[in-house]
Structure formats: C-alpha cells, structure tokens
Amino acid sequence: MAVTDTSLKxxxxxxxxGYIGSHVIYALQKTRRYKVICLDNYHNSxxxxxxxLEQIATDALPEGATAAxxxxxxxxxxxxxxxxxxxxxxxFKKYGKGGIWGxxxxxxxxxxxxxxxxxxxxxxxxxSATIFLLQVMDDFDCTRFVYSSSATVYGTxxxxxxxxSTRLQADSPYGKSKVMAETIIDDLxxxxxxxxxxxxxxxxxxxxxxxxxxxxxxAILQMAxxxxxxxxxxxxxxxxxxxDGTCVxxxxxxxxxxxxxxxxxxxxxxxxxxxxxxxTEARYKAYNxxxxxxxxxxxxxxxxxxxxxxxxxxxxxxxxRGDVPDLTxxxxxxxxxxxxxxxxxxxxxxxxxxxxxxxxxxxxxxQWTP
Amino acid sequence: MAVTDTSLKxxxxxxxxGYIGSHVIYALQKTRRYKVICLDNYHNSxxxxxxxLEQIATDALPEGATAAxxxxxxxxxxxxxxxxxxxxxxxFKKYGKGGIWGxxxxxxxxxxxxxxxxxxxxxxxxxSATIFLLQVMDDFDCTRFVYSSSATVYGTxxxxxxxxSTRLQADSPYGKSKVMAETIIDDLxxxxxxxxxxxxxxxxxxxxxxxxxxxxxxAILQMAxxxxxxxxxxxxxxxxxxxDGTCVxxxxxxxxxxxxxxxxxxxxxxxxxxxxxxxTEARYKAYNxxxxxxxxxxxxxxxxxxxxxxxxxxxxxxxxRGDVPDLTxxxxxxxxxxxxxxxxxxxxxxxxxxxxxxxxxxxxxxQWTP
Numbered sequence: 001m002a003v004t005d006t007s008l009k010x011x012x013x014x015x016x017x018g019y020i021g022s023h024v025i026y027a028l029q030k031t032r033r034y035k036v037i038c039l040d041n042y043h044n045s046x047x048x049x050x051x052x053l054e055q056i057a058t059d060a061l062p063e064g065a066t067a068a069x070x071x072x073x074x075x076x077x078x079x080x081x082x083x084x085x086x087x088x089x090x091x092f093k094k095y096g097k098g099g100i101w102g103x104x105x106x107x108x109x110x111x112x113x114x115x116x117x118x119x120x121x122x123x124x125x126x127x128s129a130t131i132f133l134l135q136v137m138d139d140f141d142c143t144r145f146v147y148s149s150s151a152t153v154y155g156t157x158x159x160x161x162x163x164x165s166t167r168l169q170a171d172s173p174y175g176k177s178k179v180m181a182e183t184i185i186d187d188l189x190x191x192x193x194x195x196x197x198x199x200x201x202x203x204x205x206x207x208x209x210x211x212x213x214x215x216x217x218x219a220i221l222q223m224a225x226x227x228x229x230x231x232x233x234x235x236x237x238x239x240x241x242x243x244d245g246t247c248v249x250x251x252x253x254x255x256x257x258x259x260x261x262x263x264x265x266x267x268x269x270x271x272x273x274x275x276x277x278x279x280t281e282a283r284y285k286a287y288n289x290x291x292x293x294x295x296x297x298x299x300x301x302x303x304x305x306x307x308x309x310x311x312x313x314x315x316x317x318x319x320x321r322g323d324v325p326d327l328t329x330x331x332x333x334x335x336x337x338x339x340x341x342x343x344x345x346x347x348x349x350x351x352x353x354x355x356x357x358x359x360x361x362x363x364x365x366x367q368w369t370p
Numbered sequence: 371m372a373v374t375d376t377s378l379k380x381x382x383x384x385x386x387x388g389y390i391g392s393h394v395i396y397a398l399q400k401t402r403r404y405k406v407i408c409l410d411n412y413h414n415s416x417x418x419x420x421x422x423l424e425q426i427a428t429d430a431l432p433e434g435a436t437a438a439x440x441x442x443x444x445x446x447x448x449x450x451x452x453x454x455x456x457x458x459x460x461x462f463k464k465y466g467k468g469g470i471w472g473x474x475x476x477x478x479x480x481x482x483x484x485x486x487x488x489x490x491x492x493x494x495x496x497x498s499a500t501i502f503l504l505q506v507m508d509d510f511d512c513t514r515f516v517y518s519s520s521a522t523v524y525g526t527x528x529x530x531x532x533x534x535s536t537r538l539q540a541d542s543p544y545g546k547s548k549v550m551a552e553t554i555i556d557d558l559x560x561x562x563x564x565x566x567x568x569x570x571x572x573x574x575x576x577x578x579x580x581x582x583x584x585x586x587x588x589a590i591l592q593m594a595x596x597x598x599x600x601x602x603x604x605x606x607x608x609x610x611x612x613x614d615g616t617c618v619x620x621x622x623x624x625x626x627x628x629x630x631x632x633x634x635x636x637x638x639x640x641x642x643x644x645x646x647x648x649x650t651e652a653r654y655k656a657y658n659x660x661x662x663x664x665x666x667x668x669x670x671x672x673x674x675x676x677x678x679x680x681x682x683x684x685x686x687x688x689x690x691r692g693d694v695p696d697l698t699x700x701x702x703x704x705x706x707x708x709x710x711x712x713x714x715x716x717x718x719x720x721x722x723x724x725x726x727x728x729x730x731x732x733x734x735x736x737q738w739t740p
Contacts (some may be wrong), residue, residue, distance in 0.1 A: 116557075116560065119554065119557035119558050119560065120501060120504050120505055120508070120554065120557075120558050123497075123501050123554045123557075124501050124505065127493075127497060127498070127501070127550070128497070128498040128501050128502075131490060131493050131494050131497070131498050132498075134490050135490055135494065138490070173554075173557045176553055176557070180497070180550050180553075183546055183550075184489065184490065184493050184543075187486075187489035187490075187493075187543045187546070188489050188490050190486065190489070
C-alpha cells in the first residue's frame, strides 16, 4: 500500500542535514504532525544524517502507527543550492501552489571569522539565498516562515539578559548578513499581508561543534580527547564585568533549540491565534531562545571536567578581540508566547556533547548522531 | 580603418540608459579618456538615450580627433539584467580578465513608496544584484568600484549639513537596500585587498523627474505644464525647524551629480594616491555630493516660478509622514579629496528641468534629452 501523507503538514527545512537543521527535523518528526522536506547542498553536512533521522523516527513509531505516522518518519530529500533560485523553484513546483505549509530556514554560512575573509560569499549565501527563498515562497503561496537567526545580531548588547527589543548591531559580515535577512523578512511582512514570520534567535554559535574552533566548548572538548598538544586551556580575559570576570554565554542544548524552532512553527498555525489581534505590521515576531541563565567560561570548564573526567589546566590570558562579556538571552517572551522552556541543563549539555564527541568517527566531516 | 580604443580605460556603467546613468556616461564621454560599456535592462529607460549620447559625443569631437577619441564617443551597449549573474558574467567574459578598468554602479529601483509595497523585489534588485556584480568583478580582476548611493541612507540625519560620518539608518526598504549594499561593499574592501570602492551619496531623489510623483520638483513641474487639474500646490508643513518652516533639500543639478561620479572614478586611478597612506581597512570611502546649501520648498517654488513663468498657488497643509526637515549634504570631503564643486545653481537647475520637461514627448516612458 502506498504511504499517504494527506493529514500531514509539509514543512520545508533548509540546511536540514546540518547540525541544527537535523535536530530541528528530529523535533518535527517526533510530533508526527509534519511531513519534512529537506533542502541541503551538503556543504558542511552529509545526506546520511537524514537516513539516520528516518531510522530513528521509524524505530520510534508506536504500535498501530497509521500510514500518516509512517509517512512522517520519512523525509523528502532534495539536494538543493539556495543560491540557485531555479533549484528552489523546482522543489516548490513538485508540491504545487499551497503545497508546502511552512518553511524553517536554517541554512547559512556561520563562521564569524571566515565571514571577514570572504564577506561577499557570506552575503550571497545568507542574504541573496534568503531573498530567493522568499520570492519562490511568494510565488507558491507559502506564507509561514521561521527564520533561524543568531545572537550575533545584537553585537555587544547594551542590556543582559538580552530582550528582543535590543537594537540590531552586528560586527562581523556573518552577523550583518543575519541582520539584513531579518530586516528583509520584517519588511516583507509589511508589504505582503500573507506572510507570517517568526525569528528564532539563538546563541547557537558556542554550542555547535561544527562551528569555529574558537568556540570554548569545542576547544575544551578537543582537549579531553587528547587532540591538543599543549593541554593548557586559555581563558581570554578574567576582567570582564561578570561574576567571576570571564565571559558569560547562554549554553542552550541543541534539542531545546530545535524545540524552539518547532514551537515557532506551531505558532504560525491559525489556531495559535498569535497574530490575531495584531495589526498588519506585527506579523513578524522575534523570539530569543536561551536558558536565560548564562554560564561563565570557568563554570563551563568545571562542567566539562565533570562530564569528561579530564583534568583541565587553565591559563588566564588577555582579552580576545571581538569577545562580548555576556550573551545571555532573555527567553521570557518565548516562554510566554510560544511556551518555550529549556529543559536541558548545562551538565546534560556537556555530557551529550561529550557523548557526541566520543561516538563520532575521527573524520573531519561532521556526522549527525543524536 | 578599424576603430581602436587601446588607450581608453573601459568603464562599465550599470543603469546607463537611465536618468542618472546617462548623465554619468555623458560626463565620462566628455573626458575622452574612457570607453563606456553600458549595462541596462531598460526597466525604466530606453536604449535610444544611448544613441543620443553617442551622437552628442561624436558631434563634440574636436577636429583632428584620434581613433581613440572617436572610440570614446561610441558606447558598448549590453542589454543585461543584473539579477541574472550569468548575464553579467557574459559581459565581463567578452572583455576578459582585467579587461574592465572600473565599474560605476548606478542601476537600482529607486521609489521609496513602491519599495514598501514590493520590498523583496527591491532587495533583490538592489542588494542581490550588487552582490552578483561584485562576485563577477572579483572573478575578472576588476577592482575599482563606484557605487551611487542615496541620501536616504541617513534617514533623519542628526546633523545638517550631513557629513559622511553620519550613522546609516534608513527608514524605507529602498533606503535599507542602499545601506545593505554600502555595508557589503565596505566589508568587501576589508576582505579583498584588491577592491577600491567609493560611494557617492546624492540627494538625487528630489531632482530626478522619473522618480516619485511625491517629489516636490516634479509636482511643481507638472503644474506648470497644465497637467494638474487643481493647480494648488500643497506645502506639507511650514512648522519644521528650518528658516521658513518648510522642508529643505539640497537640489543638486544632475550634471554636477554626474561630474561627482566621474571624479570618484578618476580618484580610483593609482596616480590619484587617494588610498596611498590608508590602511587596508580604508579602501572604502563615502562622499556626500551636494551643493552644501539647501533650498526650502518655498524657495524652490519661487525658483520654478521664475523658470516657468507659471503663477503657483500654494496651500499650507499638515506634515507628510516620512518627510525629513533638512537633507542638505556636506560636500566638504568631496571638495577636498575629489575636487568636487557643484557648478550649477538652483536657477539653472530649474531652467534645465523645465527645458527637459517641455522638450520631452508626452509619453509615459522617460527619454533622455540632455
């Protein structure tokens, strides 16, 4: 019997094979309410992550699973480069007008440092691609959009925990490309009464192992696996205006982060009534996802020590250029309006990260392992 | 004998058939130092403007004009849509690596009001297209870039006359698209040591007859030709913090504006030494072009009265949303570093505009008539 998915809402996830995207798909599949369409160019990911997701979702199906349940476990996979509008168009064409219920746009180039080296590539991948996607969505009457942004849009925030009302003022081309995308989406919701967009802003940079080596968490992780020759952990500055003087970050578990994206998508359904009493201008909302509680570098080192058993040696050195004292998110609005609540604490995050590290093969390419 | 142009520098002008672009080409041709390559999609212009430019330049050739002189009068015309990167690439390919000396990027969608209706189209045309152009330039070792920006990037400027150090804070999607393009160019000059970019920021909006009907100058003009049924000129607010209470603008003559673009291009030649003592980060400079002296609405009405002989009736009504009290540019830097000096006064501008209006055919489409 052919698998039918008529009761499922089709959701297109860009960058679905990547670290964040794959966890977003995992969260979507768990609901068994969505049919996931994955777009990825596998620039920094591999298709086998999607095979694994299908397996996990299929294994988790309850007894007496319906045809729709079974269909929700299977991903429609499209190799697609978002900088090629005709490729995006071909995917939408397959599902027809109104055929895709919503989009979660995760795909982006994400390395702050690299963005200063090849800025135009970043603007091309993060801004032009978003424009293309929005144009095709418009052509195919797809009106629900969740954009995965980044805490870097706030630059050095004047107030911590960071509320959504903070002015956008990024420092790097990467950050600026995210600000531009947010600006464009905001304007689009004014001009096109049909678009409903939510922006989920997450401090994901520090948490994703595929990102910059500069990330403390990754550096700390690398040490524990014995890859670092000189195992002295540099702490860049202990004279910041924070409790112990080291930089504070809001280390959100990637599963919580993925849950935040799912909740944002759910909120775009008519029954959520999120936009019911809003004027046209308010069909765009941003939500900061985070634990609302930051952890300092020294606290992270301590948590990682517990998770890995590795005896870290630290050395306090000078401040690093571009570091911001505190990037703790204020998730109050996300809690109130989306029902978001970070479930995982720092210890769990560190333990899972350690498991991820020890499980994954010694390859350069990332592999998704839940 | 075949026309040779080896002694000429090839300069690509985007939007060259449009109102500003055609005047820029006119200024370039007058020098007989440049070979103009014109890119235009004729969205808001016509190819015959270019034929006229060739005729004017050919007629102006001195006796004993060299082959190069003659070649400088002829424009290499390419119908090209800047939102189609392969079309840009095809043009650059024709001239080969290093074959194009510099680019003056004028092409853009320019109507503030329209930009709120179709924002994504504006971002696509003004931001994505600029990214495409910069990418292709990079591929073909073209490193000199003059970007024609707009005073609207300053939103409501905190200080008047407006210096280049003013923060960028546009209000409309059009203005924001210009800010984004400037931001991208700025970042690119950091990442790519070969690019030298100048931004010429002009308050061209109020002066170009093809722009919004909201423009006072056009409204005033329309009245004088008897197209307006109820010939009472509305003056939107006379309680602004300006000498006579009405809004003040820096009405720059389009020929001065074009001259400013030419000077910016000239300044990118090694012999100008403009960037010689600058660090890598300073290979990007912005210049505000203007007369440095604003004219109020009432002053403009008076000047147009003189130019047209039409007896204007004015009515003071309430302020118009989005209007900024004063947009007078501070051209000090452009004067000092580029040698820019607006030559035409307001009376000349009004007279020429009136000539342009009375000469042009009663067609909807704009025609370039110098």
